[in-house]
Amino acid sequence: MRTLSLDRTRPLLLPLALMLAFEAWARLTHLQSDSLAPPSAILAALGAALADLSIPIATRDTLFAAFAGLAIGSAIGLSLGIAFGISRPLDRLMEVTVEAIRPIPSIALLPIALIALGFGYRMEIVIVAFACVWPMLIMTRSAVRSIEPRLMEVSRALRLSATQRITEIVIPAALPRIFVAFRLSAGIALIVAVTVEIAINPIGLGAGIMLAQQALRADLMLAYLVWIGVIGYALNILLIAAQRRLFGRAALAGDNS
């Protein structure tokens, strides 16, 4: 049992030691800084911001925009991915168009969305959706293409209609890999949402951390940073757990594709 408990605690040793050292250093030097704060002050600021609901409200705003964009973007990416995966001619015809639009960094659309939609949820959702379309499209397409060809033959022999073929054969067969794509897209959605808020949009966690920086509240700024990290980590853990539960460990094998 001793080795097991060592295995569990070992990953925590480094961050704990770093935090203790930093705390001690900050106390000994009576740190006065606009950019750094001792861990105890960060925790206190985090507690206060959680209690006065400023962080929970900002979290709600960020997650709402991220999930709405994720839903729209992955729906578009999924349908295009299935269409391109099933029909090779369609895929070849659209190739140049897709290759021309895909490399545009999502954040470059920010000024366009800004003048067209103004500040607020809508522009953020549009940018998140744009970012989520591509991983979903590419991975769904390759998932659909790698479906066992005999399954498609069966569907033809059974004379399934096109919609039946998609809902009863294609989607179930490609679902594990589609979920991996969805998990990656969810991470991207959160990153893009926070980035848009930091760059320009005055809502959510990104705006909160920028405001704390401008107010020279290093403790609050780092508290936001820690919280954003926790949200990102929790989302990742949650989706990995869902994936294991739904598709078993085997689904994780295709992670690097």
Add this chain to the structure above:
Amino acid sequence: MNRAAMLWRAASILVAAGFIAAWQLVANLRLVSPVFLPGPDRAWAALVRGFSSGDLAGKLIGTIEHMAYGWLAASIAGIALGALIGSSRMMRAYVAPSLEFLRPLPVSAIIPVAIAMLGLTQGMALFVIAFGAIWPIMLATIHGFAAVEPRLYEVARSLQMSRAAIIAKIALPSALPDILAGMRLSLTVALILSVVCEILAGLDGLGQWVLLSARAFRSADLFAGVILLGATGYLTSIAMSLVEQRLLAWQTAAR
């Protein structure tokens, strides 16, 4: 490329041209206000004008410089740190979990902290870009080092190779595909963070250009900037895959 593939390619280009024509039609018919959506003719004219008389070329170079310096710094530091952590079992056990915890952190959240430390400067931008771009490279290097065929290490031990020689002659080459994949991912991250930093800190670059164009409602200039950003992303990723093909040629040959 055989004949059929070339025909498909031509058809695909035609489809893309069709989309551009549709865009032109929408703009000409003013289905969308020209304040938001310039036609491709106006966007192209703005692109040409920006290069011939404006400072668009300077902005493009600014963005490429930010991206390249940050990415190169991240690549060197990422491979070195990754090699250090990946080649030692003890470091892997103690350090790697903390890194995995940091991996899903939206890296742009480090921007306010960097601004507080370094101000709205080039140094801040380089720090943010390098910090963001280092993760995929470092984690890929650690993974690549951990996945080296164990028998190769046994061979190295019986040949009494030094640790530096093991890293340079065995671990690095066999981890190269992972490292290059990480570097390719980082390239996108670096471009995005360059644009964000230019927007926030007003540094010379395409990010600043598109933001100022949007503020002045010069939509044609704005689209010209976005097109250039897309081209930058596309060309850097093509260059990366050429490098990848070249560096990994020995591997495909061996298989």
